[in-house]
Each structure stands twice: as C-alpha cells, then as structure tokens.
Amino acid sequence: MTNADTYRVRMTGISKRYGTMQSLDNVSLTLKPGEVLGLVGDNGAGKSTLSKVLSGAVIPDLGTIEIDGKPVSFTSPADARAAHVEMVYQDLSLCDTVDVAGNLFLGREPKWKLAGIPILDKKTMHERARHMLEGLGIVIPDTHLKVENLSGGQRQSIAIGRAASFNPSVLIMDEPTAALAVAEVEAVLELIRTVSARGVSVILITHRLQDLFLVCDRIQVMYEGQNVAERCIAETNIEEVVNLIVGRKFSARSAGQSIERGASI
Structure with a gap:
C-alpha cells in the first residue's frame, strides 16, 4: 500500500445535500503528485459537486480534505487557491473584450x-x-x-495557462475538450501532459472517454453521488468504463445487433 504521506490530495467521507437531494454520499478521492485522474460519471453523478468542494466553491456537510498530508477547510475559492488548488470551469470565465x-x-x-x-x-x-x-x-x-477573436482551443489554453500561472499543486479541469476540433483537442491534451510532468496533480472531468486513455493514469467513476469504481487506465477499456458510468450492462445499438431484453438506449 502507498503511504498516506505520498498523496497530494485525500478527500474522505465527503457528503453534500441540497434539500431532499443527496448530491454526494460519503465520497472519497485520492490524488498523487503529478498524477492525472479522470473523474467520470453520467450527468448528476456528483463529479462537478465534488470538484467544487475541492476548489472551495461548495462547502460540504461532512467529510475531510487533506492537501499534502495537512487538513484544510475551504470556505471559498480564495481559500483553495491559497492551498494551491486551481479549477478551470467549463465556461472558462474569460473576458472576451x-x-x-x-x-x-x-x-x-x-x-x-x-x-x-x-x-x-x-x-x-x-x-x-x-x-x-x-x-x-x-x-x-x-x-x-482580444480573446473574442481566438479559436475555442486557444481560449481553453488561455484559461488553463492562467490557472497554471498561479503555480498550483492541483489543477481541476471541467470538460476542457468539449466542442473542440480534433487538432485543438490534441493541443489541450498535450498541455495537460506538460502540466502534470511538472508535478502538478490534475483532475480531468470529461465525457470524451477516449481522452482518458491518452492522458490519465487512473480513473474514478461516480454514480448517483457515490464512488462506484477506480481503475488504473492500463487495466480497463472504454466498454468497461461505459458500463460503470451507466450502472448496468450497456448494449449499443448498431447494424445487425439487437438490444438486450429490458435495456434501453
């Protein structure tokens, strides 16, 4: 087993409820220095809420967070930034003009x-x-x-570059390759490789499962607010990841292939 002191991030027993909805239920997450972790799950699985807890945007009801072995308590993104945790949101938060x-x-x-x-x-x-x-x-x-004159990939690179310029220990990226052209996707993935090679721990939230196998060391799958699986990327495949995400055996519709009885797409 790996000694706990080697973890850059350790989140334990994280829970968060919004009214009657349990968004996170006893979720844990670990991350090593320089590791790229793919955090995946269907819409509503809780991955964005968990990442916002780590970035200080959401305060959990229960649970603990440790950064480099030291307990931390974030009440705002400024607290997380002071602990060298940065997050690049899907909307990028850039000023176009x-x-x-x-x-x-x-x-x-x-x-x-x-x-x-x-x-x-x-x-x-x-x-x-x-x-x-x-x-x-x-x-x-x-x-x-002006940023408004840049391509989608260039805008994404600027957002990541800005976060990286704060010398983060942890960088969280929410759907960084969504709606990008193929060449732009590769540029962003190469940027993730560059950042992680410098020892920055990266959490990659994405629905583009093929990207996981290009840059991630490990994946964590969430389903309905809970951890359901962790896999080393070399020991899994897209089919297994899809099955874990949807929570049942997935059968794709294709020419000449019938859908398993009781399954729906």
Missing part, C-alpha cells in the same frame, strides 16, 4: 507608480505573458489579440 495578456494577469496586473499613482505596466505584462505561454507550449501569435 480583453486581450490575451490581460486575461492571463486579470486581477494581478504588473504596475509601476507615477507620482504615487499605480500605472498598468503593459510592456512587462505582455513580455511575461509571452514567456508564460511559451513555457507551456501554448501557441498564440500575439498577446495583444
């Missing part, structure tokens, strides 16, 4: 003072932005471009 550099440094722009008045140091900001993007292998031709 602000340029690339401005989005990367939003809220922490470099400044200099003139007669005691802080002035935005645009030159330094763009220089740092270029170095930041190059270090992550992100190809953006000009940091002066």
Whole structure:
C-alpha cells in the first residue's frame, strides 16, 4: 500500500445535500503528485459537486480534505487557491473584450507608480505573458489579440495557462475538450501532459472517454453521488468504463445487433 504521506490530495467521507437531494454520499478521492485522474460519471453523478468542494466553491456537510498530508477547510475559492488548488470551469470565465495578456494577469496586473499613482505596466505584462505561454507550449501569435477573436482551443489554453500561472499543486479541469476540433483537442491534451510532468496533480472531468486513455493514469467513476469504481487506465477499456458510468450492462445499438431484453438506449 502507498503511504498516506505520498498523496497530494485525500478527500474522505465527503457528503453534500441540497434539500431532499443527496448530491454526494460519503465520497472519497485520492490524488498523487503529478498524477492525472479522470473523474467520470453520467450527468448528476456528483463529479462537478465534488470538484467544487475541492476548489472551495461548495462547502460540504461532512467529510475531510487533506492537501499534502495537512487538513484544510475551504470556505471559498480564495481559500483553495491559497492551498494551491486551481479549477478551470467549463465556461472558462474569460473576458472576451480583453486581450490575451490581460486575461492571463486579470486581477494581478504588473504596475509601476507615477507620482504615487499605480500605472498598468503593459510592456512587462505582455513580455511575461509571452514567456508564460511559451513555457507551456501554448501557441498564440500575439498577446495583444482580444480573446473574442481566438479559436475555442486557444481560449481553453488561455484559461488553463492562467490557472497554471498561479503555480498550483492541483489543477481541476471541467470538460476542457468539449466542442473542440480534433487538432485543438490534441493541443489541450498535450498541455495537460506538460502540466502534470511538472508535478502538478490534475483532475480531468470529461465525457470524451477516449481522452482518458491518452492522458490519465487512473480513473474514478461516480454514480448517483457515490464512488462506484477506480481503475488504473492500463487495466480497463472504454466498454468497461461505459458500463460503470451507466450502472448496468450497456448494449449499443448498431447494424445487425439487437438490444438486450429490458435495456434501453
């Protein structure tokens, strides 16, 4: 067994109820330094709620969280960020009318003072932005471009780059490859590989199951607010993962193949 001290994240007995709905029921999650964990499940399985607990956006009713072996208690995303936990949400939270550099440094722009008045140091900001993007292998031709003029993959890369620039120990990504073209998907997956190679622990939430087998070390499957399975990625396949997600033997409809009795698609 792996010693508990080697875990970057240990969540134990996490529960959360909204009125009569039990969103999370005694859920646990572990994550090692530099590990990429695929967190999967059908809509309503609880994976987004669990990730929001770890990112400080949701306060659990029960359960404990440890980061690098130390107990933590998050009441806001700022608390999680102070513990070096970052989350990239599906909506990206980018400012479309602000340029690339401005989005990367939003809220922490470099400044200099003139007669005691802080002035935005645009030159330094763009220089740092270029170095930041190059270090992550992100190809953006000009940091002066407004985000609204970028492709979906470039926007996703900017959101991930911004989170990575906070030097996180844990990076949570919610559907980072949704609605992207094939080439853009590969660029985002390569960015995940780059970040994890630096020792950052990554949680990847996705419905694109093929992506799991390209970047993940392990997967955790959730069903109706509970853990149902964990698998090393080398010891499973897409068919098994689908079966675990839907909670029953899945039989796909295809030409010449009948659906198992009692099953529905």
